[in-house]
Amino acid sequence: MAGTGALQRLSVVVWAILPFFIALVSVMLYAAPLRIGSVSIPMPLFPFMVIYFWSMTRPEFMPWIAIFLTGLFQDVLTGGPVGLWALTYLLSTAIISTQTEVLAGRGRTALWAGFVIAIVAASFMAWVFARIALGTDPSFGRLGIEILVTLLTFPLAGKAFALVQRATNHARRLTVNSTMARI
Amino acid sequence: MARRQSLGMFSGRGSPWARGFFIILILLSVALLAIDRARPEQSPFNGLKRTVADGIGPAMTLISAPLRALNQFSDGLASNWQSARRVRELERDNRNLMQWRDLALALHEKLIRYEELLGAPQTPTPIVVTARVITDSGGPFVRARLVNVGEDNGVAEGQAVLTHNGLIGRVMSAGKRTSRVLLLTDLNSRIPVFIAETGAHAILAGDNSNKPRLIYVARDKLPAVGMRVMTSGEDGVLPRGLAVGQIVEGSGTKWRVSLFSKPDKVDFVNILKISPITFIESDAEDKVEDDALEPEGVTSSEPVTAPSPEPETGPGLPDTGEE
Numbered sequence: 452m453a454g455t456g457a458l459q460r461l462s463v464v465v466w467a468i469l470p471f472f473i474a475l476v477s478v479m480l481y482a483a484p485l486r487i488g489s490v491s492i493p494m495p496l497f498p499f500m501v502i503y504f505w506s507m508t509r510p511e512f513m514p515w516i517a518i519f520l521t522g523l524f525q526d527v528l529t530g531g532p533v534g535l536w537a538l539t540y541l542l543s544t545a546i547i548s549t550q551t552e553v554l555a556g557r558g559r560t561a562l563w564a565g566f567v568i569a570i571v572a573a574s575f576m577a578w579v580f581a582r583i584a585l586g587t588d589p590s591f592g593r594l595g596i597e598i599l600v601t602l603l604t605f606p607l608a609g610k611a612f613a614l615v616q617r618a619t620n621h622a623r624r625l626t627v628n629s630t631m632a633r634i
Numbered sequence: 635m636a637r638r639q640s641l642g643m644f645s646g647r648g649s650p651w652a653r654g655f656f657i658i659l660i661l662l663s664v665a666l667l668a669i670d671r672a673r674p675e676q677s678p679f680n681g682l683k684r685t686v687a688d689g690i691g692p693a694m695t696l697i698s699a700p701l702r703a704l705n706q707f708s709d710g711l712a713s714n715w716q717s718a719r720r721v722r723e724l725e726r727d728n729r730n731l732m733q734w735r736d737l738a739l740a741l742h743e744k745l746i747r748y749e750e751l752l753g754a755p756q757t758p759t760p761i762v763v764t765a766r767v768i769t770d771s772g773g774p775f776v777r778a779r780l781v782n783v784g785e786d787n788g789v790a791e792g793q794a795v796l797t798h799n800g801l802i803g804r805v806m807s808a809g810k811r812t813s814r815v816l817l818l819t820d821l822n823s824r825i826p827v828f829i830a831e832t833g834a835h836a837i838l839a840g841d842n843s844n845k846p847r848l849i850y851v852a853r854d855k856l857p858a859v860g861m862r863v864m865t866s867g868e869d870g871v872l873p874r875g876l877a878v879g880q881i882v883e884g885s886g887t888k889w890r891v892s893l894f895s896k897p898d899k900v901d902f903v904n905i906l907k908i909s910p911i912t913f914i915e916s917d918a919e920d921k922v923e924d925d926a927l928e929p930e931g932v933t934s935s936e937p938v939t940a941p942s943p944e945p946e947t948g949p950g951l952p953d954t955g956e957e
Contacts (some may be wrong), residue, residue, distance in 0.1 A: 484770035486705045491898030521660045527686045531776040533679045534666030581775040584671045590842045594774040607890040
């Protein structure tokens with residue numbers, strides 16, 4: 452019986468860290484090379500999608516430390532200035548968090564509209580930090596394409612995240628119900 | 635209670651603990667950024683980057699497999715779409731190249747004879763390691779690629795990285811099983827080059843655009859559009875004579891170089907395993923003089939390079955580079 456309890460607690464922990472795990476995988480996906488014909492397509496900023504989605508829907512599953520580590524992992528994996536994306540994600544999420552109540556319960560369109568503002572703000576922040584860190588003006592071109600690709604991908608990615616979240620909620624309910632039954 | 639609060643700063647956002655923790659993380663990020671950028675080449679995080687790249691390398695290969703399949707599929711489509719025109723172009727190129735091949739062979743033979751007459755030391759054939767690209771540049775501010783060969787395959791920092799069209803970058807850092815390649819287009823890339831037609835030396839400086847800038851060009855030997863740019867080898871790291879690109883006009887008075895090797899299209903690269911040139915120290919000058927008396931000796935101005943047995947390839951890869 453004690454074994455079952457430990458397993459259930461473990462299950463709760465696993466479901467709780469799942470968004471963070473998805474964020475880490477999304478960093479790897481972001482770094483993967485994508486090309487169509489002879490044109491290299493910038494990958495959507497998947498890590499920011501994950502951070503934004505959970506920050507708006509279930510912020511308790513996307514704590515500051517998870518956001519910081521996701522950004523740090525992105526910096527280290529891509530070989531960029533260490534701390535740049537960590538700082539960008541933390542600050543942009545802090546701004547998003549102030550709008551959670553405004554956008555909450557207004558449906559997918561509001562979520563997407565919020566994301567448009569969030570991604571533009573985050574990209575601009577990253578550009579400013581990169582300008583300071585690198586000491587020169589980074590090109591706007593690729594950043595612009597990346598923003599566009601990210602915006603176009605977000606509705607689909609959002610649906611996938613919503614499915615994961617529904618499964619997570621279901622599993623958590625089952626775990627809680629089973630624990631309550633035992634009590 | 636205190637324990638619950640301290641846990642809250644990791645899991646929640648609203649509590650004072652969490653807000654304090656948020657400020658700490660912001661300050662930590664700024665500190666990391668400052669430390670990393672203070673001396674980018676000797677950043678204390680380079681070791682961490684190498685370790686993470688080594689650890690994540692197999693997973694990245696796995697993740698990029700479906701994308702590679704998509705790349706190949708799109709290549710196939712594009713190739714079939716214009717196949718008739720491509721065949722005609724290739725036939726014409728082939729006829730031209732046959733003439734160039736005959737000329738190259740004749741010149742090569744003549745060069746060997748001259749070198750024998752002069753007693754010049756033979757230039758060693760570099761060992762080539764073929765590697766697969768496993769990550770893209772990873773964002774708008776970095777132009778670097780991770781490849782799936784490292785120190786275990788003899789790759790070292792500074793080695794030249796090419797495709798069959800020409801130079802694409804150099805090895806920025808080498809882990810055990812992976813290496814990071816800094817592309818010529820990256821903001822931090824600076825390589826010494828010369829213009830083949832005029833012999834003028836210059837520096838090729840990346841600025842994150844697809845066409846790097848040509849800076850510090852000699853004023854009496856101004857370049858012209860269409861001239862070829864090659865590595866000069868003056869940095870003592872890259873070998874001389876690697877094809878880089880062609881000069882194109884930039885905005886204003888800036889000259890830019892259209893690279894022969896387009897970084898966007900690269901799936902495989904060749905890494906030249908040539909050791910960086912090591913100059914003999916002044917305290918060893920006496921020894922240099924002694925060595926210079928020997929016919930095969932190496933003088934202080936000549937490169938010390940590794941011997942050259944046979945080409946090698948990376949793990950499970952084809953023998954030649956491919957785009």
